[in-house]
Amino acid sequence: MKSTLYAAAACFLLLGCRTGTVDQKPKSFSSFDSEAKALVARMTLEEKLGQMTQPEQGPVMASPGDMQKYFIGSVLSGGDSDPQEGNTLEAWTDLYDRVQTEAMKTRFGIPVLYGVDAVHGHSNVLGAVIFPHNIALGCTRDPELVEKINRITAAEVRATGIQWTFSPCVAVPQDIRWGRTYEGFSEDPELVATLGEAAVRGLQGNLGDPLSVLACAKHFVGDGGTAPSALPIPGAPAAPGARLWLDRGDMRVDESTLRRIHLPGYVAAIRAGVGSIMPSYSSWNGVKCTGSHRLLTEILKQELGFEGFLISDYNAIAEIRPDDYKTSVEIAVNAGIDMAMETSHYRRFFDTLKELVDEGRVPMARIDDAVTRILRVKFAMGLMDKGRSQLADRKLHQVFGSDAHRAVAREAVRKSLVLLKNESRALPISKQAARIHVAGKSADDIGNQCGGWTIRWQGQGGEVTPGGTTVLAAIRSSVSPATRVTYSRDGTGAEGAVVAVAVIGEKPYAEGVGDRDDLGLDPEDRATVANLKKARIPVVTLVISGRPMILGDVLGQSDALLAAFLPGTEGRGITDVLFGDYKPTGKLSFSWPRANGQLPLNIHAPEELYDPLFRCGHGLTW
Numbered sequence: 001m002k003s004t005l006y007a008a009a010a011c012f013l014l015l016g017c018r019t020g021t022v023d024q025k026p027k028s029f030s031s032f033d034s035e036a037k038a039l040v041a042r043m044t045l046e047e048k049l050g051q052m053t054q055p056e057q058g059p060v061m062a063s064p065g066d067m068q069k070y071f072i073g074s075v076l077s078g079g080d081s082d083p084q085e086g087n088t089l090e091a092w093t094d095l096y097d098r099v100q101t102e103a104m105k106t107r108f109g110i111p112v113l114y115g116v117d118a119v120h121g122h123s124n125v126l127g128a129v130i131f132p133h134n135i136a137l138g139c140t141r142d143p144e145l146v147e148k149i150n151r152i153t154a155a156e157v158r159a160t161g162i163q164w165t166f167s168p169c170v171a172v173p174q175d176i177r178w179g180r181t182y183e184g185f186s187e188d189p190e191l192v193a194t195l196g197e198a199a200v201r202g203l204q205g206n207l208g209d210p211l212s213v214l215a216c217a218k219h220f221v222g223d224g225g226t227a228p229s230a231l232p233i234p235g236a237p238a239a240p241g242a243r244l245w246l247d248r249g250d251m252r253v254d255e256s257t258l259r260r261i262h263l264p265g266y267v268a269a270i271r272a273g274v275g276s277i278m279p280s281y282s283s284w285n286g287v288k289c290t291g292s293h294r295l296l297t298e299i300l301k302q303e304l305g306f307e308g309f310l311i312s313d314y315n316a317i318a319e320i321r322p323d324d325y326k327t328s329v330e331i332a333v334n335a336g337i338d339m340a341m342e343t344s345h346y347r348r349f350f351d352t353l354k355e356l357v358d359e360g361r362v363p364m365a366r367i368d369d370a371v372t373r374i375l376r377v378k379f380a381m382g383l384m385d386k387g388r389s390q391l392a393d394r395k396l397h398q399v400f401g402s403d404a405h406r407a408v409a410r411e412a413v414r415k416s417l418v419l420l421k422n423e424s425r426a427l428p429i430s431k432q433a434a435r436i437h438v439a440g441k442s443a444d445d446i447g448n449q450c451g452g453w454t455i456r457w458q459g460q461g462g463e464v465t466p467g468g469t470t471v472l473a474a475i476r477s478s479v480s481p482a483t484r485v486t487y488s489r490d491g492t493g494a495e496g497a498v499v500a501v502a503v504i505g506e507k508p509y510a511e512g513v514g515d516r517d518d519l520g521l522d523p524e525d526r527a528t529v530a531n532l533k534k535a536r537i538p539v540v541t542l543v544i545s546g547r548p549m550i551l552g553d554v555l556g557q558s559d560a561l562l563a564a565f566l567p568g569t570e571g572r573g574i575t576d577v578l579f580g581d582y583k584p585t586g587k588l589s590f591s592w593p594r595a596n597g598q599l600p601l602n603i604h605a606p607e608e609l610y611d612p613l614f615r616c617g618h619g620l621t622w
Contacts, residue, residue, distance in 0.1 A: 026207070032380050033372065033376055035384070036379055039110075046070075047106070048371045049354055050106075051074075052073070052338065053074070053349055054346070055346035056078055056344060057075050057114075058081055059344040061099065066347075067099070067105070068105050070347065072346070073339075074114070074115065075114050078117070079117055089159065090397075092124075092125050093160045096160055096161030096162055096391075100390050100391060110378070113163060113164050113374075117166050118153055119165070119166070119167045119169065119183065120133050120566075121156065121568070122159075123454050127467050128401055128465070129401055129402075129408075129568075130454055131153070132565065132568050133182040133453075133566040133568070134168070135182040135185070135590065136565040137185060138590075139418050139589050140416050140585075141587060142415060144198070146195045150199045153165070154211060154212055155405075156400050158392075159392070159396035163383070166311075167203065169184060169219070170184075170265025170269060171192075171262075172261055172264075175228070175246060175599065175602075176601075177246060177517055179246070179247060179509055179511055179513060179516070180511050182451060182452070183453075187590050187602040188589070189261050193267065193268035194268070196217065197268035199215070200268075200269050204274070207382075210382070215269075215275065216274070216278050218277070218280070219279065220266060220280055221284070221289065221295060222251035222280065225251040225258075227251070229244065229246075244516075247511050247512050248281040250284075251282060251284050252285055253284075258284065266304065275380065276308050277308065279292075279312060279313065288316075288320045290313070290316045290337065293336065296310060296337065300336070301336060309338035309370065309373040310336055311340075312332060317337070320332060325352065329349060334363075406570055410572050411573065414574070414577050414582050415585055416586050417567075417574065418562065418618070419562055419586070419620040419622075420562065421620070426559035426560035427560045427577075429499055432480050433483055433498040435483065435496065436475060438472050439487065439489065439502050439532055440542075441525070443489075443501070444472040444487065447461040448505070448508065449571060450568050451546055453510055458510045461508060471503050472487055472503075490528055491527070491530070491532040494535035495535045496535075500532040501578070502525075502542065502558070503542045504521060504528060506546055506549070509546070517599075521551065521552065526552065529558065540578070541557075541558040542561075543564065548592040550594075551613070562578075563586075584619065585619070586619050588614055588619060589616065590616055592615075594611070598611070602616070
């Protein structure tokens with residue numbers, strides 16, 4: 001009973017109306033300058049460089065004493081950087097406490113900032129609630145819901161002790177062949193700005209609150225607008241069968257286009273008080289964003305007034321000058337990078353930057369500015385408060401993956417579903433139907449529902465995490481006791497059923513691997529729907545994917561068709577709509593093309609050339 005009462009109280013705090021202080025304008029980070037600068041004045045160069053250095057937890061914790069030797073101020077877990085003991089809630093909490101305990105042994109005992117990619121829930125951890133990816137949340141067009149989702153994500157992240165997530169992604173994808181399309185809310189900058197601002201508010205709340213986490217708007221700027229190239233970045237994962245590469249590419253646009261399409265999300269995030277921003281791997285007209293003084297200092301820090309700190313992406317600094325690491329570090333830090341994500345090369349970064357300072361190639365004033373920015377964020381977060389424990393609050397374990405959190409995820413799923421077609425009133429389906437035949441590779445696959453950045457960096461099919469509900473399981477739990485629910489992966493055996501439900505789409509992927517020049521449904525999916533059509537019964541097709549797909553014959557063979565994008569663990573949100581408990585309300589956050597030859601296609605195309613199958617904003621109801 002005590003556990004239940006605690007969970008209810010915590011959920012009231014998280015999900016009820018926000019307190020008045022949250023709605024107020026966030027306190028500026030510069031208001032903590034006196035405390036930060038006083039500490040900087042007492043630090044040695046080495047202690048300052050430690051605050052600017054972020055290793056991955058595996059390498060640094062495998063080297064006893066390095067947290068103190070290099071005065072490490074931040075640590076991360078990348079997409080596949082898990083505790084050695086496994087991905088459980090307990091193991092993650094133990095890992096955080098070990099890292100923080102080591103950090104506190106330094107002279108000033110400055111707490112470490114621990115970062116993870118909690119991009120749709122605390123998605124590295126088994127049993128976390130996995131929310132729909134941003135592309136689906138864009139279809140809800142509901143900033144209050146997005147804020148609520150991110151408050152819950154913050155609470156589940158803090159349950160492990162961790163206080164920083166590399167989220168939200170405020171990219172504005174302009175070419176859905178890009179494998180990170182699903183990380184963006186929309187191709188529409190205005191919608192991205194609205195929902196990105198809500199996400200920052202949700203994650204950071206009152207930033208000093210122990211239930212809040214530091215947000216990180218990414219990837220600055222224009223990662224969604226790169227031009228396709230024939231070859232991948234050297235050393236990056238290959239995309240099987242792909243003949244183009246969009247990830248980490250070059251955005252070839254003028255500054256007015258950059259400002260009109262790609263900058264609004266950052267303006268909104270800064271307005272919401274975002275404390276960190278991550279520059280992009282990609283380039284702008286041939287100049288790496290990580291090394292662009294124009295972008296990072298002149299526009300972001302000076303013009304837009306960003307007061308937080310900049311964290312480079314995963315080993316991104318070395319890509320500025322691949323044959324000259326020292327010059328790469330010089331360019332990046334002088335351009336405005338404040339903290340370097342140098343996963344296993346942290347010693348090299350530390351030593352190189354020290355050499356550059358000693359040689360006068362990086363001014364001491366730039367070092368002091370970077371460290372002041374980092375420390376004033378730590379002060380704003382309450383991490384520097386004397387007497388406050390920096391270890392995890394394990395009482396929060398009681399609300400991790402809770403029913404109350406899953407109920408919000410279920411709401412997000414049903415509000416994100418987009419009804420693209422509904423002929424002959426195929427939907428909603430009666431819960432009293434004598435027999436429903438379910439088919440398709442994604443019908444009973446929680447991994448396919450969740451997509452990339454789920455337990456593994458690239459995601460994976462199958463039972464990747466406990467606690468979720470597949471579409472098939474949700475259908476079986478929704479119908480009357482008299483209804484038979486049958487299943488075949490390939491769509492055969494549907495004869496005699498009242499209706500068939502096909503669940504098809506993409507298998508999980510993340511950056512790099514997801515870049516594709518052919519967005520057609522795979523042969524297995526097309527065959528599944530064709531087999532169902534042969535049964536001469538109504539066919540309802542559900543497409544689970546990270547972007548709009550080329551439907552081909554599947555559209556004509558389907559009596560009803562729903563886009564679910566990547567809904568996450570709560571499959572009951574899908575059946576809420578399938579069986580008519582809720583009307584579909586989702587509107588497409590991306591244009592849906594007719595054919596591959598139209599790509600790239602988006603709302604910024606001239607009207608005479610904009611001829612999608614379904615326009616951005618399309619969505620039916622009944």
